[in-house]
Amino acid sequence: xxxxxxxxxxxxxxxxxxxxxxxxxxxxxxxxxxxxxxxxxxxxxxxxxxxxxxxxxxxxxxxxxxxxxxxxxxxxxxxxxxxxxxxxxxxxxxxxxxxxxxxxxxxxxxxxxxxxxxxxxxxxxxxxxxxxxxxxxxxxxxxxxxxxxxxxxxxxxxxxxxxxxxxxxxxxxxxxxxxxxxxxxxxxxxxxxxxxxxxxxxxxxxxxxxxxxxxxxxxxxxxxxxxxxxxxxxxxxxxxxxxxxxxxxxxxxxxxxxxxxxxxxxxxxxxxxxxxxxxxxxxxxxxxxxxxxxxxxxxxxxxxxxxxxxxxxxxxxxxxxxxxxxxxxxxxxxxxxxxxxxxxxxxxxxxxxxxxxxxxxxxxxxxxxxxxxxxxxxxxxxxxxxxxxxxxxxxxxxxxxxxxxxxxxxxxxxxxxxxxxxxxxxxxxxxxxxxxxxxxxxxxxxxxxxxxxxxxxxxxxxxxxxxxxxxxxxxxxxxxxxxxxxxxxxxxxxxxxxxxxxxxxxxxxxxxxxxxxxxxxxxxxxxxxxxxxxxxxxxxxxxxxxxxxxxxxxxxxxxxxxxxxxxxxxxxxxxxxxxxxxxxxxxxxxxxxxxxxxxxxxxxxxxxxxxxxxxxxxxxxxxxxxxxx
Numbered sequence: 001x002x003x004x005x006x007x008x009x010x011x012x013x014x015x016x017x018x019x020x021x022x023x024x025x026x027x028x029x030x031x032x033x034x035x036x037x038x039x040x041x042x043x044x045x046x047x048x049x050x051x052x053x054x055x056x057x058x059x060x061x062x063x064x065x066x067x068x069x070x071x072x073x074x075x076x077x078x079x080x081x082x083x084x085x086x087x088x089x090x091x092x093x094x095x096x097x098x099x100x101x102x103x104x105x106x107x108x109x110x111x112x113x114x115x116x117x118x119x120x121x122x123x124x125x126x127x128x129x130x131x132x133x134x135x136x137x138x139x140x141x142x143x144x145x146x147x148x149x150x151x152x153x154x155x156x157x158x159x160x161x162x163x164x165x166x167x168x169x170x171x172x173x174x175x176x177x178x179x180x181x182x183x184x185x186x187x188x189x190x191x192x193x194x195x196x197x198x199x200x201x202x203x204x205x206x207x208x209x210x211x212x213x214x215x216x217x218x219x220x221x222x223x224x225x226x227x228x229x230x231x232x233x234x235x236x237x238x239x240x241x242x243x244x245x246x247x248x249x250x251x252x253x254x255x256x257x258x259x260x261x262x263x264x265x266x267x268x269x270x271x272x273x274x275x276x277x278x279x280x281x282x283x284x285x286x287x288x289x290x291x292x293x294x295x296x297x298x299x300x301x302x303x304x305x306x307x308x309x310x311x312x313x314x315x316x317x318x319x320x321x322x323x324x325x326x327x328x329x330x331x332x333x334x335x336x337x338x339x340x341x342x343x344x345x346x347x348x349x350x351x352x353x354x355x356x357x358x359x360x361x362x363x364x365x366x367x368x369x370x371x372x373x374x375x376x377x378x379x380x381x382x383x384x385x386x387x388x389x390x391x392x393x394x395x396x397x398x399x400x401x402x403x404x405x406x407x408x409x410x411x412x413x414x415x416x417x418x419x420x421x422x423x424x425x426x427x428x429x430x431x432x433x434x435x436x437x438x439x440x441x442x443x444x445x446x447x448x449x450x451x452x453x454x455x456x457x458x459x460x461x462x463x464x465x466x467x468x469x470x471x472x473x474x475x476x477x478x479x480x481x482x483x484x485x486x487x488x489x490x491x492x493x494x495x496x497x498x499x500x501x502x503x504x505x506x507x508x509x510x511x512x513x514x515x516x517x518x519x520x521x522x523x524x525x526x527x528x529x530x531x532x533x534x535x536x537x538x539x540x541x542x543x544x545x546x547x548x549x550x551x552x553x554x555x556x557x558x559x560x561x562x563x564x565x566x567x568x569x570x571x572x573x574x575x576x577x578x579x580x581x582x583x584x585x586x587x588x589x590x591x592x593x594x595x596x597x598x599x600x601x602x603x604x605x606x607x608x609x610x611x612x613x614x615x616x617x618x619x620x621x622x623x624x625x626x627x628x629x
Contacts, residue, residue: 013201021065024065024205025209032213036055041055057222057226058214059230062206062230063097063206066203069202069206093236096131097229099124103228128152136148138251155235159261168296170214171216171306172313174210175310179257179317181201181207182204183257184237184241203230216306216310241253241254253324253328267354268292320345386425390421390422391414416457416460421450429445435495458477516583518546518584519575527560566579576606582609583608
């Protein structure tokens with residue numbers, strides 16, 4: 001096709017999304033008037049953010065607009081026959097939509113037990129599987145029917161409930177669905193899957209029309225009717241993508257498009273599981289609705305501003321979606337770059353928003369491994385973990401960079417490489433280290449042993465090549481070495497880092513809401529000892545460290561042991577006005593007298609508590625514990 005024909009073709013393809021937008025705006029505006037009259041109203045509650053009774057089940061307008069536009073698109077295909085690449089949309093696609101629509105209407109009008117609603121979602125998911133909307137293969141391996149059905153149902157339940165959980169803020173679920181629809185549409189267009197691309201963009205158009213009346217201050221809510229519909233359509237489009245491509249990216253990229261709802265769901269499961277382990281509450285209490293979802297945390301950080309919160313989450317979703325689109329473009333030419341982009345984006349999101357979950361998980365680990373005799377379990381499991389990392393590293397390298405060889409070659413070469421690496425690490429005595437209390441030389445020794453192991457593998461590989469025996473190519477060995485180094489060394493480092501960073505995660509968690517803002521004075525080497533001490537006592541002491549005061553001008557604005565230098569002693573009054581701290585802990589063992597007098601006078605004037613952290617030898621222990629069984 002010429003350039004003009006391509007432009008005209010794309011404009012015709014956008015007719016259905018544009019029509020969905022117009023119909024959705026009209027129907028949503030009309031729905032506002034009659035929904036409340038027929039009992040579709042969301043009451044105010046403890047968890048709910050809205051401050052007045054608001055019509056719900058507004059997703060009806062979206063669903064009708066989407067369905068009409070798709071039906072007219074089908075009619076256009078039948079009458080105009082625009083291209084052999086554009087196929088008829090299977091009408092069975094709408095059967096699960098009808099089931100979920102009925103469930104949503106009942107729930108929004110009368111309320112429904114969670115177990116009954118889940119059963120209905122399972123029925124709709126099984127119906128989708130029978131309609132050939134299913135996960136048929138993973139990485140090119142065909143799945144038996146029973147496993148295909150189980151995984152398909154899980155996939156649909158994941159998406160449906162992800163959008164159900166994220167629908168707790170004005171304009172949030174609809175806006176995220178717009179971004180997800182546009183992303184899926186772009187990815188499908190790149191693969192020349194025009195029909196599915198139009199369906200994705202039509203969904204985006206219908207959601208955009210609804211968003212006109214759902215953005216803060218919302219005039220109506222989509223309810224479960226709308227959120228379950230969004231989850232189903234995006235899950236179905238993700239399955240269509242996975243069936244067109246057998247690579248792992250066919251599953252990952254649709255998940256990136258819906259990244260925020262899926263991450264929020266994963267965090268909810270993670271958070272509630274850790275709370276169950278740390279508390280004696282029942283599963284019913286743990287699994288009940290809470291205000292720790294992603295949008296609640298960002299809303300609190302924006303002081304209740306719903307518009308700013310929604311825009312912040314839109315930006316986060318747009319970043320994840322952009323990464324997904326870029327990954328789909330470069331995956332064939334630069335698969336490693338696609339992997340790094342996806343992993344890096346997910347790590348940054350989790351590091352920023354999974355504070356409570358990471359804190360709880362860290363506390364669980366170090367409560368269970370507090371004693372060396374328990375922590376020895378970690379050392380026993382390390383060889384098993386290392387073997388899994390090595391095997392996974394070679395498997396990923398083969399999938400990404402090598403197309404020759406068979407399963408026997410893979411097993412043969414992986415076993416040889418794993419044995420060489422494990423023997424090298426044993427000879428370097430890396431398994432003699434208690435990694436919960438490791439030092440810098442131990443980490444360097446581990447890195448050197450892995451590097452030495454791969455040098456030996458290269459030598460063995462050269463010998464195999466000389467005798468024409470099956471060998472690794474360098475394009476497989478180099479990425480495998482990098483992944484092995486990161487996987488093994490990173491796990492050991494993180495065990496120690498989590499211990500040291502526990503106070504920082506605590507400071508940003510929901511547990512620190514009632515803690516006393518505290519400033520540390522002095523950024524010397526003794527600060528490291530204070531950090532280790534605070535790992536054990538910080539939660540009980542109720543302190544929240546806001547920063548460090550130090551008189552070394554070269555350190556101003558830098559971070560020391562995870563804490564930021566916020567100023568020197570001459571700026572005490574300014575810092576007090578900004579941070580409103582109520583306590584100063586002097587870390588410097590021998591403060592200068594003039595500085596000590598400044599601190600003392602300042603604390604007396606402003607009613608700030610002044611304490612000192614000291615370490616010294618003593619003739620007697622401070623405390624003697626009784627014997628325990």
